[in-house]
Amino acid sequence: xxxxxxxxxxxxxxxxxxxxxxxxxxxxxxxxxxxxxxxxxxxxxxxxxxxxxxxxxxxxxxxxxxxxxxxxxxxxxxxxxxxxxxxxxxxxxxxxxxxxxxxxxxxxxxxxxxxxxxxxxxxxxxxxxxxxxxxxxxxxxxxxxxxxxxxxxxxxxxxxxxxxxxxxxxxxxxxxxxxxxxxxxxxxxxxxxxxxxxxxxxxxxxxxxxxxxxxxxxxxxxxxxxxxxxxxxxxxxxxxxxxxxxxxxxxxxxxxxxxxxxxxxxxxxxxxxxxxxxxxxxxxxxxxxxxxxxxxxxxxxxxxxxxxxxxxxxxxxxxxxxxxxxxxxxxxxxxxxxxxxxxxxxxxxxxxxxxxxxxxxxxxxxxxxxxxxxxxxxxxxxxxxxxxxxxxxxxxxxxxxxxxxxxxxxxxxxxxxxxxxxxxxxxxxxxxxxxxxxxxxxxxxxxxxxxxxxxxxxxxxxxxxxxxxxxxxxxxxxxxxxxxxxxxxxxxxxxxxxxxxxxxxxxxxxxxxx
Numbered sequence: 105x106x107x108x109x110x111x112x113x114x115x116x117x118x119x120x121x122x123x124x125x126x127x128x129x130x131x132x133x134x135x136x137x138x139x140x141x142x143x144x145x146x147x148x149x150x151x152x153x154x155x156x157x158x159x160x161x162x163x164x165x166x167x168x169x170x171x172x173x174x175x176x177x178x179x180x181x182x183x184x185x186x187x188x189x190x191x192x193x194x195x196x197x198x199x200x201x202x203x204x205x206x207x208x209x210x211x212x213x214x215x216x217x218x219x220x221x222x223x224x225x226x227x228x229x230x231x232x233x234x235x236x237x238x239x240x241x242x243x244x245x246x247x248x249x250x251x252x253x254x255x256x257x258x259x260x261x262x263x264x265x266x267x268x269x270x271x272x273x274x275x276x277x278x279x280x281x282x283x284x285x286x287x288x289x290x291x292x293x294x295x296x297x298x299x300x301x302x303x304x305x306x307x308x309x310x311x312x313x314x315x316x317x318x319x320x321x322x323x324x325x326x327x328x329x330x331x332x333x334x335x336x337x338x339x340x341x342x343x344x345x346x347x348x349x350x351x352x353x354x355x356x357x358x359x360x361x362x363x364x365x366x367x368x369x370x371x372x373x374x375x376x377x378x379x380x381x382x383x384x385x386x387x388x389x390x391x392x393x394x395x396x397x398x399x400x401x402x403x404x405x406x407x408x409x410x411x412x413x414x415x416x417x418x419x420x421x422x423x424x425x426x427x428x429x430x431x432x433x434x435x436x437x438x439x440x441x442x443x444x445x446x447x448x449x450x451x452x453x454x455x456x457x458x459x460x461x462x463x464x465x466x467x468x469x470x471x472x473x474x475x476x477x478x479x480x481x482x483x484x485x486x487x488x489x490x491x492x493x494x495x496x497x498x499x500x501x502x503x504x505x506x507x508x509x510x511x512x513x514x515x516x517x518x519x520x521x522x523x524x525x526x527x528x529x530x531x532x533x534x535x536x537x538x539x540x541x542x543x544x545x546x547x548x549x550x551x552x553x554x555x556x557x558x559x560x561x562x563x564x565x566x567x568x569x570x571x572x573x574x575x576x577x578x579x580x581x582x583x584x585x586x587x588x589x590x591x592x593x594x595x596x597x598x599x600x601x602x603x604x605x606x607x608x609x610x611x612x613x614x615x616x617x618x
Contacts, residue, residue: 154302154303154304154481155303155304155305155306155480155481156479156480156481157304157305157480158465158466158469158476158479158480159234159235159237159238159466159469159470159476160476161232161233161234161541161542161544162233162234162374162375163233164233164377164378167230167233167374167375167376167377167378168306168375168376171375171376171377173376173380173384173385173388174388175309175313176226176372176373176385176388176389176392177388177389177391177392178309178312178313178314178316178392179308179309179312179313179372179392179459180365180389180392180393180396181312181316181320181392181395181396182311182312182313182314182315182316182455182456183312183365183455183456183458183459184393184396184397184400184456185316185319185320185323185396185400185452185455186268186271186319186400186449186452186453186455186456187271187272187275187427187428187431187449187450187452187453188267188268188271188453188456189361189396189397189400189401189404190323190400190401190403190404190407190427190431191271191404191427192357192358192361192401192404193207193211193400193401193402193403193404193405193406193407193408194404194405194407194408194427194430195354195357196210196211196354196405196408197405197408197409197411198408199354199357200350200351200353200354201350202347202350202351202354202405203336203337203409204334204335204336204405204406204408204409205336206347206350206351207354207405208402208405209351210351210354210355210358211358211398211401211402211405212398212402213355214355214358214359214362215358215362215393215394215397215398215401216394216398217359218358218359218361218362218363218514219362219363219365219390219393219394219397220390221363221366221369221517221521221525222362222363222365222366222369222389222393223369223386223387223389223390223393224369224386224525225366225369225370225521225524226369226370226372226373226385226386226389227373227382227385227386228369228370228373228528229369229370229371229372229373229374229375229376230373230374230376230377230378230380230382230385231378231382231536231539232370232536232539232541233374233378233541234370234374234541234544235368235370235371235374235463235466235470236366236367236368236369236370236371236463237250237253237254237257237367237368237466237467237470238466238470238544239370239541239544240253240254240520240524241544241550242524242527242532242539242544242550242551243523243524243527243551243556244523244551244553244556245547245550245551245552245553245556246545246546246547246550247472247547247553248553248557249553249556249557249560250470250553250556251471252560253367253516253520254467254470254471255471256367256516256520257367257368257463257467258464258467258468258471260364260367260513260516261368261460261461261463261464261467261487262460262464262487262490262491262494263513264364264456264457264460265294265297265457265460265461265464265487265488265491265495266491266494266495268293268297268453268456268457268460269290269293269294269297269453269457269491269492269495270290270495271427271453272289272290272292272293272450272451272452272453272454273286273287273288273289273290273292273293273450273495274286274289274425274426274427274428275289275427275428275431275446275447275449275450276288276289276292276293276428276446276447276450277289277425277428278421278425278428278429278431278432278446279428279432279443279444279446279447284447287496289450290492290495290496291492293450293451293453293454293457294457294488294491294492294495295488296451296454297453297454297457297458297460297461297488298461298484298485298488300458300462301458301459301461301462301465301484302461302481302484302485303481304462304480304481305372305375305462308372308458308459308462309372311455311458312455312458312459315451315452315454315455316396316452316455318448318451318452319448319449319451319452320396322445322448322449323399323400323403325435325438325445326403326407326431326434326435327403327406329434329435329437329438330406330407330410330418330434333409333410333413333414333415333418334406334409334410334413335409335410335412335413336406336409348584348585348590349572349584349585349590349591350590352572352584352590352591352592353572353590353591355591355594356514356572356591356592356593356594357514358401359514359518359594360512360513360514360515360517360594361397362393362397363513363514363517363518363521364513364514364517365393365459366517366520366521367463367467367517367520368459368463368466368467369389371459371462371463371466372459373385373389407430407434410430410434417433417436418430418433418434420433421433428446428450431446431449432446457491461484461487461488461491462484464483464484464487465480465481465483465484465487466480468483468487469483473545514593514594515563515567515571515593515594515597516597518563518594518595518597518598518601519559519560519563519564519567519597519598519601521598522559522563522597522598522601522602522605523556523559523560523601523605526602526605526606526609527551527605527609530606530609531609531613548618549618550618551609551612551613551616551618552612552616552618554608554612555605555608555609555611555612556605556609558604558605558608559601559604559605559608559609560601562600562601562603562604562605563597563598563600563601563604564597565600566593566596566597566598566599566600566601567593567594567596567597568593569581569593569596570591570592570593570594570595570596570597571591571593572590572591572592572593573591578593580592580596581593
C-alpha cells in the first residue's frame with residue numbers, strides 16, 4: 105500500500121493523484137521573483153517613504169521594536185469611534201423594532217462575543233509575521249479553498265469601504281455650512297482614506313492614534329445636548345416571541361460588524377516583536393475594540409429614542425437625512441459651530457476606511473502569487489476607485505445595504521474563524537513551532553484543503569437553516585417566529601463548522617500526512 109505522506113515528500117511515485125498533479129504544475133512564486141526594476145515598481149521607488157512590502161513574511165529582525173501595545177487600542181478607537189458604528193446602533197430600532205433596553209443588552213453581549221476571534225487572531229501576527237489572509241493557508245491550503253475566504257474578504261473590504269463612504273457622505277450633506285453634495289462627499293471620504301493606506305503601515309497607525317479624539321468629543325457633546333430627550337421606557341407593543349427574534353436578528357448584525365475585523369486582524373500586528381506577550385496583546389486589542397463599539401452603538405440606540413420625543417426636529421432630521429440628519433438635529437442648538445461638527449464626524453469614517461483599503465491590497469496579493477507583481481499602494485488606488493463607484497450608486501439604500509451586508513458577513517466569518525481557531529488549537533496544539541511560515545507558498549507544507557472545503561459546506565448549510573432575511577427565512581429560524589424568523593444563522597454556521605472540521609481534518613491528516 106502506498107504511503108501518501110511519503111509520496112508527497114518524494115513527489116515522484118504517485119503523480120496520478122489529483123492533488124499532486126495540481127501541486128506539481130502550480131506556479132510557486134516568492135516575492136523575490138517579482139521584477140521590481142520596471143513599471144509601477146520603478147515609479148514607486150521615486151515616492152520616498154512609501155511602504156513597498158506586501159504579503160511576504162515580516163522576519164523578526166525587520167520588526168519595529170518601538171511598537172507599543174497601546175497602539176492597538178488607539179487603532180481600534182480610531183477605526184470604531186465613527187458614525188458607521190453609531191449607525192449600527194440605530195438599526196436596533198429602525199430595522200428590528202427594539203426598545204432601548206433590549207437593544208443595549210444585545211449590543212453589549214454580542215460585541216463581547218464577536219470580538220474574541222479578532223483579538224485572538226491579532227496574536228498570530230507577531231508569532232508568524234504573516235498577514236491574516238496569508239496565514240489562513242495553514243487551514244485552507246495554498247489555493248483552493250483558501251480562495252473562498254480571500255475573495256470574500258475582498259468583497260468585505262470593498263463593501264465596508266462603500267458603506268463608510270456613504271455614511272460619511274450623508275453626514276457631510278446634512279451640514280448647512282459648508283454645503284457639500286452627497287456625491288462630492290463620497291469622493292472626499294474615499295480620497296482622504298486612500299492617502300495613509302497608500303503610504304503604508306507606519307502612517308496608518310500614526311493617523312489612527314489621534315483621529316478618534318475629535319470624534320469622541322463630538323459624541324460626548326451629542327450625549328450632553330440630547331440626554332434630556334432620551335426615552336428609555338418600553339413601548340410595550342411587542343410580544344415575547346417577536347422580541348426574542350428581533351434580539352437574535354439585531355445580534356447577528358452586531359456580530360457582523362465586530363467579527364468583520366477578524367479577516368484582517370493580523371495585518372496590523374506583524375511588526376510587533378516575536379516575543380511579545382500574546383496575553384497582553386489579546387487584552388489590549390479586546391479593550392480597544394469593545395470600548396468604542398459598545399459606547400458608540402449604545403449612543404446610536406439612545407438617539408433613536410428621541411424620534412418619539414416632544415421635539416419634532418429629531419424625527420424630521422432623520423426622515424430628511426437619515427443618520428446625518430439625526431446628528432444634524434442633535435447639534436442644532438450650537439448653531440454654526442454645531443454644523444461644523446458634522447464634517448468632523450464625517451471625517452471619522454476615514455480612519456475606518458484606511459484599514460479596509462490597506463487590507464484590501466494585501467488580500468488581493470494573497471489571491472495568487474502573480475498579483476504580488478502589482479505594488480500594494482497601487483492596488484489601494486484601484487480599490488478606492490471601485491468603492492467610489494459603488495458608493496455613488498448605492499447612496500440611497502444605506503440602511504438596507506448596511507443590515508444585509510453585516511448579516512452576510514457575520515455568517516461567512518463565523519465559518520472562517522471556527523476553522524482557523526480549531527486548526528490552531530486542535531491540530532497544531534496551540535504551538536507556534538508547529539507552523540512553518542518560511543514555506544507559506546509551498547503546498548507540500550500546507551493542508552490539502554479537503555477538510556476546509558467540507559467544513560465550509562457544512563457551515564453554509566447551517567447558515568441557510570438559521571438565517572432570517574427579508575428575502576429568505578431558514579427552516580430553523582422559523583421555529584423561533586414563523587412570520588419574521590429569528591436569525592441564528594451566525595450561531596449555526598459556527599456550530600456546524602465546529603463539528604465537521606475536526607472530523608474531516610483528522611481523516612485528511614491521516615490520508616495525506618499534512
